[in-house]
Amino acid sequence: ARPDLLLECRVMPYGQQFLMLVRDITQQRKLDKMRKHFISNVSHEFRTPLTVLRGYLEMFDENLPDQKVWARAHTMMSEQTIRMENLVNQLLVLAKIEAAPVVDIHDEIDVPTVLNSLSAETEQLAKDKALTFSFNIDPDLWMHGSSDQMRSAFANLISNAVKYCEQPGHIEVSWQKGPTGNARFSVKDSGPGIRPEHLLRLTERFYRVDKDRSRETGGAGLGLSIVKHALQHHRSELSIESEYGEGSCFSFLIPSDLVYSPNEDDTQDIPELQI
Ligand code: ADP
Numbered sequence: 001a002r003p004d005l006l007l008e009c010r011v012m013p014y015g016q017q018f019l020m021l022v023r024d025i026t027q028q029r030k031l032d033k034m035r036k037h038f039i040s041n042v043s044h045e046f047r048t049p050l051t052v053l054r055g056y057l058e059m060f061d062e063n064l065p066d067q068k069v070w071a072r073a074h075t076m077m078s079e080q081t082i083r084m085e086n087l088v089n090q091l092l093v094l095a096k097i098e099a100a101p102v103v104d105i106h107d108e109i110d111v112p113t114v115l116n117s118l119s120a121e122t123e124q125l126a127k128d129k130a131l132t133f134s135f136n137i138d139p140d141l142w143m144h145g146s147s148d149q150m151r152s153a154f155a156n157l158i159s160n161a162v163k164y165c166e167q168p169g170h171i172e173v174s175w176q177k178g179p180t181g182n183a184r185f186s187v188k189d190s191g192p193g194i195r196p197e198h199l200l201r202l203t204e205r206f207y208r209v210d211k212d213r214s215r216e217t218g219g220a221g222l223g224l225s226i227v228k229h230a231l232q233h234h235r236s237e238l239s240i241e242s243e244y245g246e247g248s249c250f251s252f253l254i255p256s257d258l259v260y261s262p263n264e265d266d267t268q269d270i271p272e273l274q275i
Helices: 026-062 067-099 111-128 147-164 211-216 223-232
Strands: 007-014 017-024 107-109 131-137 142-145 169-177 183-189 239-243 247-254
Touching: 026 067, 067 147, 067 223, 107 147, 111 131, 111 142, 111 147, 111 169, 142 147, 147 169, 147 183, 147 223, 147 247
Parallel strands: 131 169
Antiparallel strands: 007 017, 107 142, 169 183, 183 247, 239 247
């Protein structure tokens, strides 16, 4: 009944008889495949910017460039260096998040302030692209959690909306109490939208709908994977709704026991998070 089942059989002498050892190696093979795939993806992502840098260095070996060529080379080399830096940073964040079986959730996260500072960070890019923002943030809604991980989750979703939205576009960021004492975060954009066949794969490492488009914006396809793991550590899950050509909405719910108001007496025990 399991067509994917892989068994390893070993036969060895056992006294006058033979012993057959059968081991289920399905999971191990899957992990090996994932690891190989991961390494080939990482190598590929580094190779492209390195090829650009090497190309320019070889060109400069032969003769010193004139002002115009140098200006272009400088821009390209800076862009590729930033791209490699982003990739290394994202790989480190992902490795850290994936490796942590238990997360310290004792940080008191002032979510409204985090969201305000993230909106300030993306302000320039949003202005350049003529995007408008609307914020619907409950100023009295904080949460317990890992500050770094939740900041990564909010930052990736907001920056994706800005990155992929075409001008003129609109982005709505919301952080509000839910019906059962939980909290709901959402980012809705009027961007290109995503076809249904891609939706389930978006949180896979290195998965991008349009590799060229994503590379142009400096993306390696790791952001949503980071979001997925960060949310898992807070017993939450990313939900993606999208209509191709209309826009997308990325949202998640934070369980009620992690949500609180800083103005109320908050003496409840903070649960330890396990995954
Ligand atoms: P990247 O670094 O490429 O942005 P992510 O993991 O954050 O990687 O996103 C994976 C892919 O999902 C992106 O390459 C893009 O194709 C798609 N995507 C993410 N957010 C949006 C969005 N708001 N609108 C349209 N497509 C999106």
